[in-house]
Amino acid sequence: MAEATDPRARVEAFFRSRSDDPGSVQVTSYEVITGGYSRHMARVWVQDSAGRRGYVVRSDPPPGHSILDTDRGEEWALLSSLHGSGRIPMPAPRWFDPTGEELGSPAIVIDLVEGESLLSLARRLEPSELGTLAAPLASTIASVHTYDDLAGLPGHMTVPSSWDDYISSRIQRWIDAEKANVAPVPLMRRIAAWLDANRPAPAPLGLVHGDFQVANVLVGADGAFHLVDWELTHVGDPREDLGWWNLANVTQPPDVIGGDLENFLALYRERTGLTEEQVNPATYAYFTVLASDNVFISVLQTLAGVARGETTAMTVTYMSNAMVGMEEVFADNIALHTALTGGVA
Amino acid sequence: MISRPTTPQLLEAVCAELEARVAPAVTEPAVRVVIDMAVAVLRGAAVRSANELAWMRKEADDIEELARRLVAELPGATALAAALDAYAGAKSESRYLADALEDYHRASEVLSCACEAVYADGDPARKQAVSTLFDQRMAHEKVVIGEFVAAGRT
Numbered sequence: 001m002a003e004a005t006d007p008r009a010r011v012e013a014f015f016r017s018r019s020d021d022p023g024s025v026q027v028t029s030y031e032v033i034t035g036g037y038s039r040h041m042a043r044v045w046v047q048d049s050a051g052r053r054g055y056v057v058r059s060d061p062p063p064g065h066s067i068l069d070t071d072r073g074e075e076w077a078l079l080s081s082l083h084g085s086g087r088i089p090m091p092a093p094r095w096f097d098p099t100g101e102e103l104g105s106p107a108i109v110i111d112l113v114e115g116e117s118l119l120s121l122a123r124r125l126e127p128s129e130l131g132t133l134a135a136p137l138a139s140t141i142a143s144v145h146t147y148d149d150l151a152g153l154p155g156h157m158t159v160p161s162s163w164d165d166y167i168s169s170r171i172q173r174w175i176d177a178e179k180a181n182v183a184p185v186p187l188m189r190r191i192a193a194w195l196d197a198n199r200p201a202p203a204p205l206g207l208v209h210g211d212f213q214v215a216n217v218l219v220g221a222d223g224a225f226h227l228v229d230w231e232l233t234h235v236g237d238p239r240e241d242l243g244w245w246n247l248a249n250v251t252q253p254p255d256v257i258g259g260d261l262e263n264f265l266a267l268y269r270e271r272t273g274l275t276e277e278q279v280n281p282a283t284y285a286y287f288t289v290l291a292s293d294n295v296f297i298s299v300l301q302t303l304a305g306v307a308r309g310e311t312t313a314m315t316v317t318y319m320s321n322a323m324v325g326m327e328e329v330f331a332d333n334i335a336l337h338t339a340l341t342g343g344v345a
Numbered sequence: 346m347i348s349r350p351t352t353p354q355l356l357e358a359v360c361a362e363l364e365a366r367v368a369p370a371v372t373e374p375a376v377r378v379v380i381d382m383a384v385a386v387l388r389g390a391a392v393r394s395a396n397e398l399a400w401m402r403k404e405a406d407d408i409e410e411l412a413r414r415l416v417a418e419l420p421g422a423t424a425l426a427a428a429l430d431a432y433a434g435a436k437s438e439s440r441y442l443a444d445a446l447e448d449y450h451r452a453s454e455v456l457s458c459a460c461e462a463v464y465a466d467g468d469p470a471r472k473q474a475v476s477t478l479f480d481q482r483m484a485h486e487k488v489v490i491g492e493f494v495a496a497g498r499t
Contacts, residue, residue: 032373032374032375034374034375034377034378034497178457183446183450183453184450184453184454184457185453186453186454186456186457186460186479186482187479187482189457189460189461190457190460190475190479193460193461193464194464196464197464251493251495252495314379314382314383314386315379315382317382317386318382318383318385318386318496320386320389321385321386321389321490321493322493322495324486324487324489324490324493325490325493327483327486328483328487331479331480331483345472345473345476
């Protein structure tokens with residue numbers, strides 16, 4: 001039999017090989033999910049003699065087409081570990097094709113959350129109703145930040161030696177990445193200087209989702225929130241997630257928590273035990289800048305591939321626009337932090 | 346060389362056709378997102394083509410002016426002095442983009458060093474002066490991009 005090259009046919013063959021009744025397996029729907037800039041994702045419905053089930057297939061795009069280079073094997077190990085704990089609201093990871101032999105490129109298959117993204121729910125609500133999302137959202141991210149079995153995480157999840165060393169290493173990343181880039185980006189050196197001059201009160205290091213944003217929170221039919229997209233998860237300062245949320249929201253309105261930030265932060269403190277000195281609008285602004293290095297630097301590096309003629313992928317090229325959007329958020333949050341603290345702009 | 350329509354006008358014509366004729370005929374959502382992204386990139390390129398040489402020159406001149414002042418005021422700012430020397434020594438009057446970019450890159454290193462020097466010094470007025478140069482750069486980039494909204498996110 002000829003090897004299937006069509007993604008839908010590949011997926012059907014994949015599920016057949018994992019079914020007790022292969023002859024009954026049929027992929028009844030295969031829909032590409034748009035909006036993801038790092039992984040190729042498809043929503044798949046599978047029907048067999050046991051019933052109908054939905055999955056998401058999350059796979060690596062062709063080389064040079066992603067704005068982030070992360071490892072599916074590491075992601076699979078983490079998903080399995082976190083889901084196995086039963087403490088994190090997330091869809092169940094089901095299967096992993098580590099080589100891409102079956103699905104065309106390394107891919108993870110997870111349960112489909114029947115419902116909608118928080119982004120689409122928020123866009124349906126009236127502005128006055130957005131506040132109702134604050135409490136479940138605070139609980140959801142607090143479940144990640146209070147996860148205490150750090151020693152039980154997969155081996156690639158290193159635990160930094162101290163908060164100070166960790167923050168220093170994050171600041172240094174801005175400097176190193178700027179020096180290695182195809183062209184100078186003075187803003188990155190400014191950010192490094194600013195971050196160093198304005199270090200906040202330390203907080204206990206913990207699990208950080210790494211891409212906590214409105215598009216990565218799914219709302220099930222029962223109203224429960226689920227977190228997806230764990231490829232940037234690491235052990236770090238939990239406030240990074242709040243900061244990244246803030247930055248990502250600017251390009252994906254409406255801002256679910258920004259309308260009443262103080263309320264959200266109070267709910268978050270209540271659920272995590274962090275203090276007001278550690279979590280407040282000024283630290284929210286600080287970590288908006290600090291936490292963006294993962295994505296900002298990855299995008300910078302992939303854009304360098306365009307400059308060197310190594311890729312023409314539109315998702316990557318388009319990110320030159322996103323960089324400017326991010327830079328504007330940095331400037332706004334540096335100004336806000338300065339106004340709130342009287343610190344160094 | 347045919348100077349009119351201008352480069353921005355040519356690019357805008359391409360965008361208009363992509364939006365009015367190509368995009369509506371595309372039913373595949375992922376491909377539609379690629380068209381949205383392409384139009385956004387082309388519109389930015391149109392603005393850049395009209396302005397970038399002038400913007401780079403203006404920014405570089407302003408950076409040089411401030412850097413000269415800072416070098417005079419901050420004798421310990423040796424990295425800044427070295428970057429300024431490198432910029433001034435290689436400064437070109439060429440109107441080719443590649444040459445202008447090289448100048449701009451050297452001026453950008455001067456700006457980075459100026460920023461680090463004023464943070465080390467701590468004087469608010471000097472920091473404000475450097476901040477103004479970042480504001481200028483940001484204003485130009487903002488004109489290119491306009492309001493960024495992530496394509497394909499629903």
